[in-house]
Amino acid sequence: MPTPPPTGPLVTRDALAKQLRLLGVRTGEILLAHTSLSSLGWVNGGAVAVVQALLDALGPDGTLVVPTQSGDLSDPAGWGNPPVPEEWWATIRATMPPYDPRTTPSRGVGVLPETLRTWPGALRSAHPQTSFAAVGPRAAELLDGHEPDCRLGERSPLARLEQLHARVLMLGTGYATCTSFHLAEYRIPAPRVRVGRPAPGGGWEEITEVSITSDRFDELGHDFERDRPVVVRGTVGAAEARLFQVAEAVAYAERWLAVHRPREEEIQPPGRPGDGRRP
Numbered sequence: 001m002p003t004p005p006p007t008g009p010l011v012t013r014d015a016l017a018k019q020l021r022l023l024g025v026r027t028g029e030i031l032l033a034h035t036s037l038s039s040l041g042w043v044n045g046g047a048v049a050v051v052q053a054l055l056d057a058l059g060p061d062g063t064l065v066v067p068t069q070s071g072d073l074s075d076p077a078g079w080g081n082p083p084v085p086e087e088w089w090a091t092i093r094a095t096m097p098p099y100d101p102r103t104t105p106s107r108g109v110g111v112l113p114e115t116l117r118t119w120p121g122a123l124r125s126a127h128p129q130t131s132f133a134a135v136g137p138r139a140a141e142l143l144d145g146h147e148p149d150c151r152l153g154e155r156s157p158l159a160r161l162e163q164l165h166a167r168v169l170m171l172g173t174g175y176a177t178c179t180s181f182h183l184a185e186y187r188i189p190a191p192r193v194r195v196g197r198p199a200p201g202g203g204w205e206e207i208t209e210v211s212i213t214s215d216r217f218d219e220l221g222h223d224f225e226r227d228r229p230v231v232v233r234g235t236v237g238a239a240e241a242r243l244f245q246v247a248e249a250v251a252y253a254e255r256w257l258a259v260h261r262p263r264e265e266e267i268q269p270p271g272r273p274g275d276g277r278r279p
Helices: 013-023 046-058 086-095 111-117 139-143 157-163 180-185 217-227 246-260
Strands: 030-035 063-067 132-135 167-171 192-198 204-210 232-236 239-245
Touching (some): 046 063, 063 111, 111 132, 132 139, 157 180, 157 246, 180 246, 217 246
Parallel strands (some): 030 063, 030 167
Antiparallel strands (some): 232 239
């Protein structure tokens, strides 16, 4: 059977940049982008053209940030997609390469973050499982000091994005991908979890961290849009797009999660829900 032709629409770098500006992306701002390349249509130039369009819309004084998570650097006991045999676990822990911001690929966040991670001049934060990458004049300010025991809390780039009045751009993605909501999890009572990962100098380490999960984030996002008329919605390419302040999302999520998703304090062993799991 012949391969069917693409259905489009045909999307170009210039058209994307224009539509991003019409949506409200401002020159010089800090933008945390969550993206689905396939939702945009047939993009001439693929992920490279999308990154170029985002940087065009932001201009030379703007800074583009993306999540570059590497959830596969985690305890194999918690992997589920796919699981691995239990008799492999010890060997996997002993031989897993440690995180290197220059070479460790992102996983489970799409092709565009991986494209930006390798962009000329890109910087990447130091957390081995929940790093961010950024391009722009404020990249170092945002990414420096991402502490190894703080995945997405006060000592992560999320808190700096909030402080510096950054906005979130969602291109064809739902609220389940809204990383900003996780910052709220650090500000309300939440379970603790033992997180396993390769140690920086080799071997294996476990630390105690706040348990994070995107459970019910879609419902949270729906209520956020309904109750707080601060989300700008539009279309970029063929994708539904949303634009809003990180601080607005975090403040709403703090209140919502405390009511709708209360969780008792406890320390969970590695591999339980909330631990970093293979995406």
